[in-house]
Amino acid sequence: MTFQTDLHGGGASLAPDPSPLDNAVWSALAGPHAHLAERVGRAARYPDDVYAYAALADPADPAGWADLRTLVGPGTTVKIKPVEEAPPDWEVVGGGIGVQFVDTALRAEPAPEAVRLGPDDVPEMLDLVARTQPGPFRTRTVEMGTYLGIRYRGRLIAMAGERLRLPGWTEISAVCTDPEHQGRGLATRLVRAVAAGIRERGDTPFLHAAPGNANAIRLYESIGFTERLRGRTLLLRSPGTNTNAGLL
Known part of the structure; x- marks a missing residue:
């Protein structure tokens, strides 16, 4: 279940609706935090000394993963969320679950x-x-x-x-x-x-x-x-x- 913003009520109300919260890091880097973003096509990241996370416009899109590889370079570790799985040529070296x-x-x-x-x-x-x-x-x-x-x-x-x-x-x-x-x-x-x-x-x-x-x-x-x-x-x-x- 997701929540839809209700700004008039000062909070969120229960209502299923697509939300920028579903891909929050991308929504920030492609929106209000674009001035902080390092970006190639459909992949973006914050500078490491700001916030060590990257994001994809659509984790199911192979083109986004290709853009991310171009952005970070070969053999580079990167944190990304929310992602359930990565392409087979990307090595998973860690991970965890976050509660929003x-x-x-x-x-x-x-x-x-x-x-x-x-x-x-x-x-x-x-x-x-x-x-x-x-x-x-x-x-x-x-x-x-x-x-x-x-x-x-x-x-x-x-x-x-x-x-x-x-x-x-x-x-x-x-x-x-x-x-x-x-x-x-x-x-x-x-x-x-x-x-x-x-x-x-x-x-x-x-x-x-x-x-x-x-x-x-x-x-x-x-x-x-x-x-x-x-x-x-x-x-x-x-x-x-x-x-x-x-x-x-």
């Missing part, structure tokens, strides 16, 4: 204590991510959207922000809290605050979680997110030999 949630009843509101984070805050953001492991976050991920943080005695202790942005939707990501400050509702306040900004421009929030992250799933469902789908991520190696391997 959409806002159906979230109360979005500003957090007065939250501050906007930017490039100057990236070292602190990376340190917090390293200690909490909320998911992929790179040196330029902050360029994907608005990131908010909460500080205690000048130290960054919690953050959340925007990652994928596609027509009508924006993903909330990098939701994390320093272990010494968990249990205070900081993550919830930041998710609500990021969602408020998303709603202001007419988008609906969505997010992803690993199926084994019971604490995150419980939090998201308790504040108004509903599971929409589960999709596979594959880590693949492109056909051919990387002639630059081992060179300095």
